Amino acid sequence: MMQDPAGSFEVPMADSPLIQLTDITKIYQMGDMEVRALDGVSMGIQRGEYVAIMGPSGSGKSTMMNIIGCLDTPTAGSYELNGKLASAMSDDNLAQIRNEEIGFVFQTFNLLARTTSLQNVELPLIYAGKTPHQRHEMAQRALENVGLGTRSDHMPNQLSGGQRQRVAIARALVNEPSILLADEPTGALDSKTSIEIMALFEDLYQKGNTIILVTHEEDIARHAHRIVKLRDGKIIHDEPNIPITPEEHMARLSL
Ligand SMILES: Nc1ncnc2c1ncn2[C@@H]1O[C@H](COP(=O)(O)OP(=O)(O)O)[C@@H](O)[C@H]1O
Numbered sequence: 001m002m003q004d005p006a007g008s009f010e011v012p013m014a015d016s017p018l019i020q021l022t023d024i025t026k027i028y029q030m031g032d033m034e035v036r037a038l039d040g041v042s043m044g045i046q047r048g049e050y051v052a053i054m055g056p057s058g059s060g061k062s063t064m065m066n067i068i069g070c071l072d073t074p075t076a077g078s079y080e081l082n083g084k085l086a087s088a089m090s091d092d093n094l095a096q097i098r099n100e101e102i103g104f105v106f107q108t109f110n111l112l113a114r115t116t117s118l119q120n121v122e123l124p125l126i127y128a129g130k131t132p133h134q135r136h137e138m139a140q141r142a143l144e145n146v147g148l149g150t151r152s153d154h155m156p157n158q159l160s161g162g163q164r165q166r167v168a169i170a171r172a173l174v175n176e177p178s179i180l181l182a183d184e185p186t187g188a189l190d191s192k193t194s195i196e197i198m199a200l201f202e203d204l205y206q207k208g209n210t211i212i213l214v215t216h217e218e219d220i221a222r223h224a225h226r227i228v229k230l231r232d233g234k235i236i237h238d239e240p241n242i243p244i245t246p247e248e249h250m251a252r253l254s255l
């Protein structure tokens with residue numbers, strides 16, 4: 001679901017967040033030892049927010065991302081996504097909600113080799129049952145939205161790292177999911193390209209997308225409009241953030 005362009009979308013009602021985590025605990029059983037990966041996490045995210053989830057290795061970021069992305073369920077607590085109680089769903093229901101509501105972006109892009117940009121972006125639309133004509137139109141538009149309209153016939157190995165990540169972002173968004181969930185999306189990119197991807201995220205945010213950015217890099221998190229910090233499975237900080245602009249970030253790195 002898309003919102004109106006920058007500035008004109010209404011602030012959603014405070015009592016109807018897109019994501020509501022309530023007292024989420026995730027315990028992994030390792031032999032007779034318990035690992036408390038998340039320990040009573042409560043947080044709401046409104047439609048149209050751009051949130052960074054930050055923390056050191058082992059703090060629970062991936063566990064939280066897996067729960068938000070409906071790839072895993074909590075040991076205790078409730079997770080509501082778009083008004084639906086995901087924490088109690090079957091694997092089949094979770095798979096369906098995942099396909100409809102979540103666009104994933106990963107550090108390593110996960111594109112199909114020897115497959116054009118356009119075909120890579122069309123993939124989710126095949127599962128969604130679109131006709132070939134619809135697929136072509138929608139995928140081309142999604143590529144144009146990430147600045148790659150003229151690269152639709154290129155294979156991944158004919159693209160730079162930053163361009164590959166743009167294709168992956170177009171693929172994540174082509175179904176118009178409720179949330180873009182990005183796990184260390186700049187982890188495999190150099191600083192300048194990372195900042196370009198952050199500029200694209202800001203643009204997507206301004207167009208009304210809801211973005212959750214998981215990162216261990218403070219500099220990257222500073223591009224988000226809200227920063228949530230995890231430590232030992234608990235939220236230790238959750239504040240709005242005035243984002244650093246791509247230009248400021250470039251200047252700081254003397255790029
Ligand atoms: N499948 C698992 N089995 C056992 N322990 C796990 C598993 N996944 C994560 N953990 C543990 O849970 C804690 C949080 O891990 P994780 O969410 O991956 O942190 P992060 O992504 O912030 O590095 C760590 O102590 C990790 O060792």
Ligand SMILES: [Mg+2]
Nearest residue numbers: 058061062063
């Ligand atoms: Mg992790």
